[in-house]
Amino acid sequence: VSQQSAVEYLAHGQIPFFRLPSVSRPAPLPAGTGAVILGVPYDGGTTAEPGARFGPFQVRRVSAFVQGWHSVHRLAVFDRLRAVDGGNVVFPPFDAAAVRSRIEAEVGSALRHGVVPFLVGGDHSIALPALRAMARHHGPVAVVHLDAHFDTSGPEVWGEPVHHGTPLRHAIEEGLVLTGQLHQIGIRGPWGAPTDGDLGADHGARVVTPDEVAALGPAAVAGSIRERVGDLPVYLSLDVDALDPAFAPGTGTPVPGGLTSREALALLRGLAGIRLVGMDLVEVCPGRDHADVTGYVAAHLLYEGLALAALRVPAVRPSPPDRE
Amino acid sequence: VSQQSAVEYLAHGQIPFFRLPSVSRPAPLPAGTGAVILGVPYDGGTTAEPGARFGPFQVRRVSAFVQGWHSVHRLAVFDRLRAVDGGNVVFPPFDAAAVRSRIEAEVGSALRHGVVPFLVGGDHSIALPALRAMARHHGPVAVVHLDAHFDTSGPEVWGEPVHHGTPLRHAIEEGLVLTGQLHQIGIRGPWGAPTDGDLGADHGARVVTPDEVAALGPAAVAGSIRERVGDLPVYLSLDVDALDPAFAPGTGTPVPGGLTSREALALLRGLAGIRLVGMDLVEVCPGRDHADVTGYVAAHLLYEGLALAALRVPAVRPSPPDRE
Amino acid sequence: VSQQSAVEYLAHGQIPFFRLPSVSRPAPLPAGTGAVILGVPYDGGTTAEPGARFGPFQVRRVSAFVQGWHSVHRLAVFDRLRAVDGGNVVFPPFDAAAVRSRIEAEVGSALRHGVVPFLVGGDHSIALPALRAMARHHGPVAVVHLDAHFDTSGPEVWGEPVHHGTPLRHAIEEGLVLTGQLHQIGIRGPWGAPTDGDLGADHGARVVTPDEVAALGPAAVAGSIRERVGDLPVYLSLDVDALDPAFAPGTGTPVPGGLTSREALALLRGLAGIRLVGMDLVEVCPGRDHADVTGYVAAHLLYEGLALAALRVPAVRPSPPDRE
Amino acid sequence: VSQQSAVEYLAHGQIPFFRLPSVSRPAPLPAGTGAVILGVPYDGGTTAEPGARFGPFQVRRVSAFVQGWHSVHRLAVFDRLRAVDGGNVVFPPFDAAAVRSRIEAEVGSALRHGVVPFLVGGDHSIALPALRAMARHHGPVAVVHLDAHFDTSGPEVWGEPVHHGTPLRHAIEEGLVLTGQLHQIGIRGPWGAPTDGDLGADHGARVVTPDEVAALGPAAVAGSIRERVGDLPVYLSLDVDALDPAFAPGTGTPVPGGLTSREALALLRGLAGIRLVGMDLVEVCPGRDHADVTGYVAAHLLYEGLALAALRVPAVRPSPPDRE
Amino acid sequence: VSQQSAVEYLAHGQIPFFRLPSVSRPAPLPAGTGAVILGVPYDGGTTAEPGARFGPFQVRRVSAFVQGWHSVHRLAVFDRLRAVDGGNVVFPPFDAAAVRSRIEAEVGSALRHGVVPFLVGGDHSIALPALRAMARHHGPVAVVHLDAHFDTSGPEVWGEPVHHGTPLRHAIEEGLVLTGQLHQIGIRGPWGAPTDGDLGADHGARVVTPDEVAALGPAAVAGSIRERVGDLPVYLSLDVDALDPAFAPGTGTPVPGGLTSREALALLRGLAGIRLVGMDLVEVCPGRDHADVTGYVAAHLLYEGLALAALRVPAVRPSPPDRE
Amino acid sequence: VSQQSAVEYLAHGQIPFFRLPSVSRPAPLPAGTGAVILGVPYDGGTTAEPGARFGPFQVRRVSAFVQGWHSVHRLAVFDRLRAVDGGNVVFPPFDAAAVRSRIEAEVGSALRHGVVPFLVGGDHSIALPALRAMARHHGPVAVVHLDAHFDTSGPEVWGEPVHHGTPLRHAIEEGLVLTGQLHQIGIRGPWGAPTDGDLGADHGARVVTPDEVAALGPAAVAGSIRERVGDLPVYLSLDVDALDPAFAPGTGTPVPGGLTSREALALLRGLAGIRLVGMDLVEVCPGRDHADVTGYVAAHLLYEGLALAALRVPAVRPSPPDRE
Secondary structure, eight states: OOSOOHHHHHTOSSOOGGGOOBOOTTSOOOTTOOEEEEEEOOOTTOSSSOOGGGHHHHHHHHHTTOOSEETTTTEEHHHHHTEEEEEEOOOOTTOHHHHHHHHHHHHHHHHHTTOEEEEEESOGGGHHHHHHHHHHHHSSEEEEEEOSSOOOOOTTTTTOSOSTTOHHHHHHHTTOEEEEEEEEESOOSOBSSTTTTHHHHHTTOEEEOHHHHHHHOHHHHHHHHHHHHTTSEEEEEEEGGGBOTTTOOOSSSOOSSOBOHHHHHHHHHHTTTOEEEEEEEEOOOGGGOSTTHHHHHHHHHHHHHHHHHHHTSOOSSOOOOOOO | OOSOOHHHHHTOSSOOGGGOOBOOTTSOOOTTOOEEEEEEOOOTTOSSSOOGGGHHHHHHHHHTTOOSEETTTTEEHHHHHTEEEEEEOOOOTTOHHHHHHHHHHHHHHHHHTTOEEEEEESOGGGHHHHHHHHHHHHSSEEEEEEOSSOOOOOTTTTTOSOSTTOHHHHHHHTTOEEEEEEEEESOOSOBSSTTTTHHHHHTTOEEEOHHHHHHHOHHHHHHHHHHHHTTSEEEEEEEGGGBOTTTOOSSSSOOSSOBOHHHHHHHHHHTTTOEEEEEEEEOOOGGGOSTTHHHHHHHHHHHHHHHHHHHTSOOSSOOOOOOO | OOSOOHHHHHTOSSOOGGGOOBOOTTSOOOTTOOEEEEEEOOOTTOSSSOOGGGHHHHHHHHHTTOOSEETTTTEEHHHHHTEEEEEEOOOOTTOHHHHHHHHHHHHHHHHHTTOEEEEEESOGGGHHHHHHHHHHHHSSEEEEEEOSSOOOOOTTTTTOSOSTTOHHHHHHHTTOEEEEEEEEESOOSOBSSTTTTHHHHHTTOEEEOHHHHHHHOHHHHHHHHHHHHTTSEEEEEEEGGGBOTTTOOSSSSOOSSOBOHHHHHHHHHHTTTOEEEEEEEEOOOGGGOSTTHHHHHHHHHHHHHHHHHHHTSOOSSOOOOOOO | OOSOOHHHHHTOSSOOGGGOOBOOTTSOOOTTOOEEEEEEOOOTTOSSSOOGGGHHHHHHHHHTTOOSEETTTTEEHHHHHTEEEEEEOOOOTTOHHHHHHHHHHHHHHHHHTTOEEEEEESOGGGHHHHHHHHHHHHSSEEEEEEOSSOOOOOTTTTTOSOSTTOHHHHHHHTTOEEEEEEEEESOOSOBSSTTTTHHHHHTTOEEEOHHHHHHHOHHHHHHHHHHHHTTSEEEEEEEGGGBOTTTOOOSSSOOSSOBOHHHHHHHHHHTTTOEEEEEEEEOOOGGGOSTTHHHHHHHHHHHHHHHHHHHTSOOSSOOOOOOO | OOSOOHHHHHTOSSOOGGGOOBOOTTSOOOTTOOEEEEEEOOOTTOSSSOOGGGHHHHHHHHHTTOOSEETTTTEEHHHHHTEEEEEEOOOOTTOHHHHHHHHHHHHHHHHHTTOEEEEEESOGGGHHHHHHHHHHHHSSEEEEEEOSSOOOOOTTTTTOSOSTTOHHHHHHHTTOEEEEEEEEESOOSOBSSTTTTHHHHHTTOEEEOHHHHHHHOHHHHHHHHHHHHTTSEEEEEEEGGGBOTTTOOSSSSOOSSOBOHHHHHHHHHTTTTOEEEEEEEEOOOGGGOSTTHHHHHHHHHHHHHHHHHHHTSOOSSOOOOOOO | OOSOOHHHHHTOSSOOGGGOOBOOTTSOOOTTOOEEEEEEOOOTTOSSSOOGGGHHHHHHHHHTTOOSEETTTTEEHHHHHTEEEEEEOOOOTTOHHHHHHHHHHHHHHHHHTTOEEEEEESOGGGHHHHHHHHHHHHSSEEEEEEOSSOOOOOTTTTTOSOSTTOHHHHHHHTTOEEEEEEEEESOOSOBSSTTTTHHHHHTTOEEEOHHHHHHHOHHHHHHHHHHHHTTSEEEEEEEGGGBOTTTOOSSSSOOSSOBOHHHHHHHHHHTTTOEEEEEEEEOOOGGGOSTTHHHHHHHHHHHHHHHHHHHTSOOSSOOOOOOO
């Protein structure tokens, strides 16, 4: 079976994502692998509270409690997808450029082998090299971006062009994102300047605030995205601070008034059918979490992303019940 | 009056539930007692994070801050009901079978004296002996079950038939629950297998997910339950993980995407008029709580359950204002 | 510019509210100042968990991460308003009467200079001297009161007429609040006695529970308040326990079933246009907070209050973009 | 037997100190009672971090895990002493003078009945009324005072003569302490002024810093006290901040460099033979504790004080083994 | 090399003890393996605060920061010893007898292959099956037991003969411990009865309290043990509550007045030369830890145990420097 | 007076170190200033748990509770020294080289004005630019280095030559430290390689482990340092992880077995008379602290450093008592 059983897990000292098979990189992924989950323990791009470097460790640990059968999509996600834990991306942590090139290389390698990469950060600066690899492989992509912030800051703010507040700026400027295909959900709170949203707006970005998600319903928001992206390749970039701090306290730049966990999960479920080509889940900061509240919702959101990929895998045979 | 005043409380070293009169079991309950609240400090049936054995202590402590006049039902709950704190059920904690038989005996004793028992766990495995006592006294009962999980797992999962993931399985198999009268609210998240819901479904269980509670509104969900149970005896089994971890972090098997505190409270209020014959409130794990957030919502949910029982007590005389 | 930049802030050891200019009282406020934020580190009126005396320190620290451009009102709040941090009110902390008279004096001084005072508590007992100063300057005012509690308790409860459960009682009895202009939002939970709401009701208070806020929507609730207050002077008294403990755990008398952060923020935004003459934000208890969840929502709510004041300041010149 | 068994305790919802018999005041104490433990949930005299009002609740809860046979003194402490939990002292919490007079009355009542009173605070201001009752009954007493601070501040510091930094000042000035019989252990850290120690010094106080305790050994320090107090009545006033914050983080005015738990326990054991006439244990602040570290050491220190009293009770018959 | 480098570790998602090679049981251990570290995630024998089931996960995670060169013994511990992480022992967690037999089987298997087993608990009840395997292989052994408690309780206390308070009772009664070779270090605090130490005393146990460790010095205590055990096989059973709660808050039955981390580490270092045949490290309860304080000291104590085993491995060649 | 009074402090919203006068850099320091305390909110050199960037904010806040009269040296430290809070060093946080050059410039500027600089980090990498400024001004200096680690790692470990594990390596290699005048106190635990201490040893470093500090006594260790440094300029570099994690949990690379707070404080007091030319206090990580335990001991250690500088200031007139 694709996941270990619960007893096997408790009996297992080492914890791969979702109790999945684990592949020590750079060993090649097994034939038939549909998705690889990679930890990216890097938070050198953090402007406020650091600690997201330990995000992959927490999400791995907590994900052991997440089962495999999707009760809404009615799908054995891990069976269908054949996902593996690919370990963490290896890099010299004080060399930001080297970090980015290693991420880009790992993501590119997965894509070349037909494997959908899922990155677990780490801070949001890791989205830039992932998008570079995406665009190199697929051409510019549609981006569904859940976040409290635009992430299109300029270099004037912190004296540095690349950090966790800028990945979308560079992605747009480097042509990695299809015009009219940036979907930013969860944006809220005061801005630094009236022009904060201009870069995205000029690129045709659609911004949906949490209040709008509540008013329209997450299913409707997801439906309109699904309609607009059609069969374009979609990259999903999920900053856990898209959620309200009540639901995700363990993050470094919280903003009150965010999505509920139910809305975020429903949003992802509502994207069923999109052609997901990659995903990152970032800014999980375990040192600021309590009772693993953030870790759990992060693991479930990652699971929903994996389900989106699984839904695109043709069912060659009826997936057998994975009992537990 | 039924509750101590606030000053008396702060001046009081020992803390009974809701500042109620306290009866050290096995002393008999005073004549006229309408409800007894019993702590059940047992978590030997826990599969993940333990610690619910200390739930009764936290709920007692926090409940001291809960007043007695129900502002929606317009009712002096404790005056009308004459509730007492019956202490904790006494058992040898390493003998699970003995634990269950002691719970069954205590609950049965209350029922025989016409007193509605309220159990504060402890883990959810304590619901099985409570339901056995219920069925012995009332015959099979309707069950309103708030939980993130079905609690109908089989023995294959953990190598043991009775633990906190199985009380409803045994209750159904032992004929303790009326067919078509299992109402499961809050169920969500991935399942272990596609068959996870089959046992309940075959018994006519109605499952309402948190998304459905939000869509229908908690009052409507409660209304449809009220209609279906009519004047049948109803047992209310409330696992605090029915709530989202943001609202109830102090629990051992949290699942994101749950009920809000407002929904859970409204659901219980919406059941006004049902014939409540017993209740458990389980899986409160104080060691994982923060700022008593879980303890407070648990105490208020317990209060709502007591209010349901109080509403069925005829008002022989106008209940006097209990001032504080 | 009105706020320091983010780099300046991190480089700055001392943290004024929102990185604003800081004025050490009793130095006079600069000409043109539109609002002064004053900390009131006093919790001698607390009945349950103390610690709100350190609220001003936490809100100052956390507010450094709040930007200045209001993305809904499209307004550079601090530029328009010219707000300053006026330090804390100075008082002998064991002399409750002296505390109150110092608060009244400071608030009165601000009002006399045409400056809108914002108090950051501290416990809710500080609202009484603020309202006294308001009434002395403006005559009786309309009060928008967000809270879980009526705050109209009588002296019989704790053997003392003035504490954090009584400011509205005294304000009504002393004629500081306009009849029919007390708007209490967030009230919920069991009462001590059926008469708990009588004092307010007799004064024409309108009570809106969190369930009603959800049913009507916060914008509609705000709209009806706006309509009723018209151009009357409005004092906003915001006890952070109006929010559910999930959103604001760091407070001393939490009640489950409260407002979400989104509702509270929307409510304040919906009041745009009212004539705000003063505000307090109270009961933030940092020792019970986690990951600054309460501190952040408090800072954002305070920001929304400042925005309400800023909206009433005529724009003499187009406000320049404050970049960051 | 004097204590409940461990199983009885877990089965017991309400938690008296050390599982002792509990007497609801003002009911009279049973004949033969040797000591009464009284909670004093008052922290209105706190200058820094408040919260000690909940100290009695934590010490009660944690003390349930403390056994009764003293393995050094070889004595069944509770059997010999016949100690009871007398509940908390009742007072109106906002009236400091009334608080003090109620404490003085309760302590005086115990003394008149030949019962040794043990107070569990609450802040250190409660020591003053206790000493007043002591002096009224016994005449001036010897005082063994464990603390980081002199507690002889004057009214100029906080604008108030009576708070938790002043009990020893008043005790000396009111003639409650025998000249040359104030023993202050644990004093350390910077002072406010060079004269801070003068009041005590003029009264013949002996100050022993933690460094001196370490150099001499706690047994020797205790021995020299024992020698000096002879058979004088001794009052033991124990501020938990005498310990280093590593051993007692849950307190409001911590000072690094304090006693270890081993030193503090050995010091009390070393006083065996003194004529203890009363004790307070103060400044336990559970909201700032972690994993009950402070609560446990406080409960054990209280136990050592009770052992000192028990050692003075003649053994009329061989104390039977209290098995558990 | 024996350990991964630090960069490799951060880049590695899964965390074996001390970054050692990991062997998934029941795969056979590689030839030449000198020691196997096994997690035992079981806390079903806990009487007070549970949670030690997660101990192995925390110690693994934290041990990644522990280096390999012993600066006192001047030894590359992992190079010399060839230690591996053997995963966790697999068992059905609700069947205590099966848990014990699986532990006994795993420990026995290691011993038969000439590999020294190190168990990381879990609660102290796991020591009993380990000692059974020891005695079966080596005959009765000497036991060095660091603990706050005797762990020789009888069945009368909790109605059950085998739990975490009884392993030494059974080990003595079953003849697993050599007479006069039980060394109990760290014992302290009140006892349940004067006879609590009798079972050990009758078996010639030597008890050293923390005060005696301080008086003699840990090196002298270790020296006297070393002398008495000579070349007998020694089993080391280390309950982390031997340490004071200040140094090890994350445990379930803390007792103030314990060993410092320095004393405990020095004690183990002082045993250099003994013939260590097995070790357990138990009662690490991560849910009650703070900042991994307990996890770190546990990992270092485990490292010291491994060093003792390594010191007995002949150096066939000069151990190369393991650089990092 | 040099410090604000306690009431002034509570009434003051902004918190300078020790309630000292505050100077916003780059404004010049007032004439007569003897010492400047500078925050350095930078943790970009952290290898394990980050968060020390917020150290200056916590130490400032907590230091408000530290008084000014040194009861051992009998000296009004702040009166004699005329210390000021110079704010934080300003830098672009993602440019490590710029960070270092700004620190070097600020420290150099203080030295040129005859002011002793005290840096509050931030991570230990900030010591390198401080030492560069020291050597430029004073020539090579003696260094007293309290730490758990040598801090002389090479670039091979993390792929980067300059981070918080390397400042002493560069200081030695750049000739900033006098031969035979590196005093490393608190070093302990396993090393990465047998050669870890070679660089220091070759430079004549003296290493004193915590066990040696305990054996010799901190006063003797300090005495021998004092003797060896004579009147050489001494730089004190204090990594808070020199203390045991029980005394300083809030740090990023804890090692059990460290100094007690009493030893560390006594060590600094024992250096009375040395010619202190600068100090850093680093690796205080508030996000990992509990109840400000680490913050308090850090503030007191900083105070002891300031006292060492004050002792070298000639007393032109009898310092007046600074009362509080």
